[in-house]
Amino acid sequence: MLVVGGGLVGLTAALVLRHHGVSVTLVERRETTSPQPKARRFHFRSMEVFRELGLAATVHEAARDLADHDRMAVGHTLAEAEQLPLWQPGDVDVLEVSPELPCLVAQDALEPVLRAAAQDAGADVRFATALTGFEQDADGVADPGGRWLRASYLVAADGARSGVRTALGIGRSGRGAVGEPAVNVYFRADLEDVVRGREFNLCQIEHPDAPGALASVDGRFRWVFMTSGERTDRDWPALLRTALGVPAPDLDVLSVLPWQPEMLVADRYSAGRVHLVGDAAHVMPPFAAMGANTGISDAHELGWKLAAALSGDAPPALLDSYDAERRPAGWFAADQSARRTLDLRGTGTPDPDLAHPFLLVAGGFQYTDGALCRADGQDPEPVHEFAPAGRVGTRVPHRWLDEARTRSTLDLAGPGWALLVAGDPRPWERDAGGVAVHRLDADFLPAGTALLLRPDDVVAWRGTDVTAPPRVLRDLLGPTAVAA
Numbered sequence: 489m490l491v492v493g494g495g496l497v498g499l500t501a502a503l504v505l506r507h508h509g510v511s512v513t514l515v516e517r518r519e520t521t522s523p524q525p526k527a528r529r530f531h532f533r534s535m536e537v538f539r540e541l542g543l544a545a546t547v548h549e550a551a552r553d554l555a556d557h558d559r560m561a562v563g564h565t566l567a568e569a570e571q572l573p574l575w576q577p578g579d580v581d582v583l584e585v586s587p588e589l590p591c592l593v594a595q596d597a598l599e600p601v602l603r604a605a606a607q608d609a610g611a612d613v614r615f616a617t618a619l620t621g622f623e624q625d626a627d628g629v630a631d632p633g634g635r636w637l638r639a640s641y642l643v644a645a646d647g648a649r650s651g652v653r654t655a656l657g658i659g660r661s662g663r664g665a666v667g668e669p670a671v672n673v674y675f676r677a678d679l680e681d682v683v684r685g686r687e688f689n690l691c692q693i694e695h696p697d698a699p700g701a702l703a704s705v706d707g708r709f710r711w712v713f714m715t716s717g718e719r720t721d722r723d724w725p726a727l728l729r730t731a732l733g734v735p736a737p738d739l740d741v742l743s744v745l746p747w748q749p750e751m752l753v754a755d756r757y758s759a760g761r762v763h764l765v766g767d768a769a770h771v772m773p774p775f776a777a778m779g780a781n782t783g784i785s786d787a788h789e790l791g792w793k794l795a796a797a798l799s800g801d802a803p804p805a806l807l808d809s810y811d812a813e814r815r816p817a818g819w820f821a822a823d824q825s826a827r828r829t830l831d832l833r834g835t836g837t838p839d840p841d842l843a844h845p846f847l848l849v850a851g852g853f854q855y856t857d858g859a860l861c862r863a864d865g866q867d868p869e870p871v872h873e874f875a876p877a878g879r880v881g882t883r884v885p886h887r888w889l890d891e892a893r894t895r896s897t898l899d900l901a902g903p904g905w906a907l908l909v910a911g912d913p914r915p916w917e918r919d920a921g922g923v924a925v926h927r928l929d930a931d932f933l934p935a936g937t938a939l940l941l942r943p944d945d946v947v948a949w950r951g952t953d954v955t956a957p958p959r960v961l962r963d964l965l966g967p968t969a970v971a972a
Contacts, residue, residue: 490639497766497783498645499602504791517618521599529777531849535588551593565733587896650768698731772822792943809858855881
């Protein structure tokens with residue numbers, strides 16, 4: 489298996505594939521991981537993926553510097569800023585949403601952790617190695633002429649300007665530019681004394697001469713100031729000191745990067761033996777922190793399907809379901825991010841199409857087509873409220889399985905399938921065909937009902953017919969899915 493791109497999503501893809509026992513080579517043209525903080529917030533669902541990979545504790549440790557920086561702040565300057573009340577959805581207990589809390593960790597701190605973990609897991613990780621072209625045929629993908637590398641499939645995680653996507657001729661659709669052009673100024677300054685007691689994730693600066701937003705990278709020394717405009721040749725030290733409201737004698741500007749928020753989604757996620765993930769598949773404004781998180785979910789889903797196809801447990805046609813499921817999910821995340829960007833302050837007319845925030849951050853999007861067995865008459869997942877109920881095409885709801893709160897329903901599947909049964913599991917075990925059967929007494933599962941979970945924690949089937957699960961598996965994966 490070949491993964492192109494050594495950022496957050498590419499490294500996660502390599503880890504997921506190794507988790508499923510697939511040999512992986514990852515190539516990255518850069519010499520090292522990202523020097524820029526970029527993505528910083530990792531939601532419930534991403535942390536659940538890291539939990540399955542055995543990395544959640546490691547990621548939380550990498551995030552320790554920002555552990556208390558989950559608030560927002562606003563002020564004329566940083567020195568005058570005040571924390572805003574911690575946002576809490578009135579209808580959801582945050583601690584009951586997931587077995588893992590979200591965390592803040594800068595991309596340049598997390599990527600080395602994932603790179604080391606991928607190498608420890610046995611992935612062949614090659615930085616300073618560029619894929620300059622590729623060819624594919626009925627048997628695999630290779631560099632031109634097949635001189636140095638050949639793989640059964642290629643996972644393109646090579647970013648928003650994906651050379652792989654361009655080579656395939658895959659276009660993109662969407663809103664395009666969203667909002668105004670902006671500039672990110674990455675700088676160092678010891679601001680510990682300034683922010684002590686008013687720690688924040690993001691601080692809105694309202695000074696008329698230096699409006700923008702200040703993001704914490706490590707909570708003390710590293711910061712990103714985001715402001716609108718296209719000019720990069722301004723006197724940034726002076727402007728930053730105005731925004732900070734303090735002299736900051738040690739201030740050092742590290743980089744100045746212009747950018748334009750965009751909402752664009754690839755018209756296809758797959759072409760033959762090549763599959764797009766992350767920014768290669770979708771770009772979206774950063775203000776809902778959905779870009780990297782959506783890419784991590786791409787890698788999580790694609791990984792088990794590639795493993796099933798490579799092992800012969802499923803026909804290659806299973807991979808058609810990747811586009812059928814993840815492209816609508818990517819569009820949903822990108823569109824929701826764009827909608828939030830258009831009214832960051834919430835002062836306009838409320839958008840009736842805004843989904844409940846937890847539908848974004850806890851994997852609440854419902855697949856309606858793909859590797860699923862949907863029964864007629866089943867209710868769709870609500871969009872304007874967070875009410876997971878184990879519906880087909882959704883992530884299984886989190887429920888603790890023990891009093892010590894160490895095991896969750898989200899620990900029952902992955903890397904294999906699982907069958908969750910409300911009531912006596914013995915009748916289901918007779919025809920389970922090697923699928924792990926677990927008794928689950930939960931509020932969302934009536935007695936005598938079972939859920940068939942895919943390796944990515946998505947409900948593939950729900951019903952009361954004890955003979956159905958092996959038949960569903962055969963329909964989804966082919967005749968080799970269940971032992972005779």
